[in-house]
Amino acid sequence: MKILVINCGSSSLKYQLIDMEDKKVLAKGLAERIGIEGGRVKYEAAGKDEIVIEEMLADHKAALKIVLDSLQHAEYGAVKSLDEIDAVGHRVVHGGEAFAESVIIDDEVMKAINDNVEIAPLHNPPNIIGIEACKEIMGDIPMVAVFDTAFHQTIPALNYIYALPYEYYEKYKVRRYGFHGTSHQYITGRAAEMLGKDLDDVNLITCHLGNGSSISAVVGGKCYDTTMGFTPLEGLAMGTRTGDMDPAIVPFIMDKENLSTEEMSNVMNKKSGVLGISGVSSDFRDLEEAAEKGNERAQLALDIFENRVRKFIGAYLTEMDHCDGIIFTAGVGENSISTRERVIDGLASLGIKIDRDKNDMRGKEAVISADDSSIPVLVIPTNEELKIAMETAKLV
Ligand code: AMP
Secondary structure (H helix, E strand, O other): OEEEEEEEOOOOEEEEEEEOOOOEEEEEEEEEOOOOOOOEEEEEEOOOOOEEEEOOOOOHHHHHHHHHHHHOOOOOOOOOOHHHOOEEEEEEOOOOOOOOOOEEOOHHHHHHHHHHHHOOOOOHHHHHHHHHHHHHHHOOOOEEEEEOOHHHHHOOHHHHOOOOOOHHHHHHOOOOOOOOHHHHHHHHHHHHHHHOOOHHHOOEEEEEEOOOEEEEEEEOOEEEEEOOOOOOOOOOOOOOOOOOOOOOHHHHHHHHHOOOHHHHHHHHHHOOHHHHHHOOOOOHHHHHHHHHOOOHHHHHHHHHHHHHHHHHHHHHHOOOOOOOEEEEEHHHHHHOHHHHHHHHHOOHHHOOOEOOOOOOOOOOOEEOEOOOOOOOEEEOOOOHHHHHHHHHHHHO
């Protein structure tokens, strides 16, 4: 079975064609700058050179058409015809309270995804456009929606209700949803396998540390708590997002700087986090380099980021009777040796210890804790596309 995985952003479309027999990626790439000047589609079939097609991409449908033509291309294609593709799996950011699992897309599902636009105005519209473009070009091929929020739907009310008047939950569905669910779920499954535990029996703290970052407490294989909330702004300090702060700061800064709600939202989402603190970059490689050269604010940004990771690990340990593993994933978690080392070194009072030699690697599945660590620490590269393909294959 061959599954096409589609992940649409407002001006981009990421894709992978995966053969589920051996989980091999047959082709992958990215269409960028959809609807604006400078459109291009990157395409790479397994074992072949990357191809870049530069042309104006009027909309997502135009981008998808180029992707599908490339996939069937006589010279660099990955399939002879589109008939070889059995199903399409779509990443959908917000499933709200309607979806605790992936679902086959039908009219009712589309209506529910549309209903969630109100609480995910930035994220769901491009996902809907991507689904509709596929439907138009690929006809009635089975399609599955895999939601970023679904894994977190098992979080109990004591962790999803905010201490606001309860009517805001009832009227507007203001509650914790959590994001990066596909990633947390994928590494939970892999961690259970690596630790030799039944999925229903495994307690983990999963740390997805990238440009956007979140940590989840997983109890009995199910999500019990997570740091992102009503939107992906809550929790850890991120590349450009604030994470937690006193909510009273929002009206205070809006008054002082005379900002509209949209401008304030932009500050909190795009100008804050480690970029805002350091004034250097949102990219952790740049920050590490600047800190090494003595830039104090870059060092402060890294210190703040790592300290929050530690604080949430500490907090989540209190939400489980024991922990089978602490897992690092995503760009920073998979690759930053120094971040992992400093986070775990700060947990020494809990008996959690890193093995510096084992930690001296990037982007591979590995146990990086010392043999006498009270809790194993693992690195597991995330693979959201494979997880979406697996969910799609399961349903069709
Ligand atoms: P993601 O959002 O998961 O793609 O992660 C992106 C982040 O990972 C960026 O901030 C990168 O700087 C960071 N990253 C990637 N490679 C490294 C590395 N070798 N060391 C530190 N950070 C890295």
